[in-house]
Amino acid sequence: MIVVMKPDATEDQISHVRDHISQLGLQPQVIVGRHQTVIAAIGEERPGLVETLEPSPGVVKVLPIMAPYKRASSELKAERTVVRARSLEIGGKRIGVIAGPCSVESEGQIVSIARTLKALGATGLRGGAYKPRTSPYSFQGHKVDGLKMLATARDETGLAIVTEVMAPEHVAVVAEYADVLQIGARNMQNYQLLTAVGESGKPAFLKRGMASTMEEFLLAAEYILDRGNDQVILCERGVRTFEEHTRFTLPLASVPYLQAKTHLPVVVDPSHGTGKAPLVPPMARAAIAAGADGLMVEVHEDPEHAMSDGAQTITPSAFERMMAECRRVAEAVDRSL
Numbered sequence: 001m002i003v004v005m006k007p008d009a010t011e012d013q014i015s016h017v018r019d020h021i022s023q024l025g026l027q028p029q030v031i032v033g034r035h036q037t038v039i040a041a042i043g044e045e046r047p048g049l050v051e052t053l054e055p056s057p058g059v060v061k062v063l064p065i066m067a068p069y070k071r072a073s074s075e076l077k078a079e080r081t082v083v084r085a086r087s088l089e090i091g092g093k094r095i096g097v098i099a100g101p102c103s104v105e106s107e108g109q110i111v112s113i114a115r116t117l118k119a120l121g122a123t124g125l126r127g128g129a130y131k132p133r134t135s136p137y138s139f140q141g142h143k144v145d146g147l148k149m150l151a152t153a154r155d156e157t158g159l160a161i162v163t164e165v166m167a168p169e170h171v172a173v174v175a176e177y178a179d180v181l182q183i184g185a186r187n188m189q190n191y192q193l194l195t196a197v198g199e200s201g202k203p204a205f206l207k208r209g210m211a212s213t214m215e216e217f218l219l220a221a222e223y224i225l226d227r228g229n230d231q232v233i234l235c236e237r238g239v240r241t242f243e244e245h246t247r248f249t250l251p252l253a254s255v256p257y258l259q260a261k262t263h264l265p266v267v268v269d270p271s272h273g274t275g276k277a278p279l280v281p282p283m284a285r286a287a288i289a290a291g292a293d294g295l296m297v298e299v300h301e302d303p304e305h306a307m308s309d310g311a312q313t314i315t316p317s318a319f320e321r322m323m324a325e326c327r328r329v330a331e332a333v334d335r336s337l
Contacts, residue, residue, distance in 0.1 A: 002076060003039040003053055004060045013058030014039065020056060024049065031077050040065070040076050042226075067261065069218040071225035072232075077263040083231045085179040085203050088124040088160035090233050091265030094336045095326075096294035098124035098162050098267070099319060102309035103131055103139060104146040107153075113301055114153035116316045121323050121337065124180070125150070125159040126296060130166045131308060132186050139307045147177035154179075162205055162296075168196040175200045185210045185237055185272075188220050198227025205296075207235045207269070210248060218262060234258055234266050235296060238273035247275020247312065250283055255290040267294035271312045277303065280314050281322040288329045288337075297322070 003017055014030060017039055021028040026043035041049070050062045067073040082091035090096040099122040104110050114125050129146030131139060142149065150161045160179040165171055166187060174181060180203045187193050188209035197204050204224050208217045221232050236255065238248030250273030258266045268287035270280045284295050300306045303313040314322065323337065330337040 001041050001045060001049060001053075001065055002063045003041060003056075004063065005037045005039065006058050006060050007036045009037060009058035013056070017053065017056050017059060020053065024052065029071070029076075033077075033079055036060075038076070040070065042070050067218075068215065069222045069262070071230075072218050072221045072262045072264055074261060074263050079263065081230065081232075081263045081265060083180075083203050083233050083265055085124075085231075086154075086160035087158050088162070088180065090267060090294045092293075093334075094123075095288060095292070095330055096123045096267070097121060097323070097326075097337065098126050098294065098296045099299045100126040101128075101300045101306060102298050102313060103128045103307050104142055104149050105307050107149040109301070110149050110153045111156050113299065113316070114157045114159055116301075117299060117319070118157040118159055120316065120320050122159065124162050125153060125157070126162045126182075126298070127153075128308070129163055130170065130174070132164070132166055132184055133308070144173060147174060151177045165193070165197065168192045171196040171200050175202045178202065180205050180233070183207060183220075188212055188217065191223055194220055194223035195227055198224035198229040201229060203231035203233065204229060205233045205235060205267070207237045208239070208254075210238070210240045212239075214254065214257065214261070218258075221262075221264060232264050233294070234262070234264050235269055236266065236273070237269040237296075246273075246279065248273055250274060252283075252286055252290045255287065255292050259291060265293040266291075267296055268292045269296040271296070271298040271309070271314075275312045277312055277314050277318070280312065281318065281325060284322055285325055285329045288326055288335070289333060291333070295326070 018028040026041040029040040104127040131141035162180040164182040165174040182205040238250040241249040270283035298313040303310040
């Protein structure tokens with residue numbers, strides 16, 4: 001539930017309510033807004049809590065949080081969350097663009113593409129050091145060496161690094177090099193990993209599972225938020241359907257839906273969402289028109305010879321055209337790129 005404080009509530013009154021919530025066996029979370037403060041009481045709701053908390057000095061009213069995802073819900077926090085990591089900002093007026101190859105193949109490759117992408121307007125660099133692959137015989141990534149290559153590219157360009165972490169035991173080492181920890185679609189309900197990323201304190205980039213509902217997606221985000229990490233980015237990357245004309249089906253209606261239900265920023269991945277390079281730019285434009293706070297796009301200087309996901313990867317020249325087109329769409333919806 002949410003305890004709404006008066007606009008002129010004092011620090012002592014806020015502390016009193018926070019302590020009272022703790023004494024009731026609930027977790028208090030103080031959220032300071034522009035005009036007033038609210039205190040979330042997270043835990044099992046039971047009869048009599050409203051009557052117990054509402055008479056406290058400085059309290060306007062006590063409201064239940066109806067959504068099962070308490071911390072992620074816009075009922076708890078009306079103001080949009082903005083996630084920042086070095087050059088990357090997701091959730092503000094400017095649309096963040098995370099771009100790069102599916103896999104880190106070599107230091108020369110990742111540094112070269114990072115320089116190009118920075119010049120073309122990207123604000124974050126993606127690249128897999130640990131690669132989850134359907135076949136055990138496919139390239140699995142350079143792992144720690146790949147992380148070091150990403151760090152070199154960051155040193156050269158200043159771009160924030162967004163890279164995937166696949167297991168709880170990898171969180172510490174990936175967090176040492178990365179600026180944002182990505183949790184892939186296959187790991188969206190790996191609750192130990194979600195908890196470990198939440199405890200890392202690093203911004204989290206959570207991709208929707210390929211067969212997950214919106215509620216399951218937001219409850220996965222709740223695991224990260226529940227560990228005290230409020231820097232969570234949601235990513236719609238497409239879901240499995242019976243269609244075969246694309247690798248996945250990219251449901252852009254999820255963007256305004258998520259923005260209505262949660263305060264967390266929403267990014268769209270048109271590369272995985274379509275699986276086909278020619279479809280990436282038009283779906284990127286559509287994502288911005290739908291209100292996306294950011295894009296994640298796979299870009300490679302030679303997609304034909306990429307070590308993974310070449311079919312959905314665009315070239316730097318296609319990325320440059322895409323950025324020019326997306327800027328015009330962004331301006332039309334009162335955003336910038």
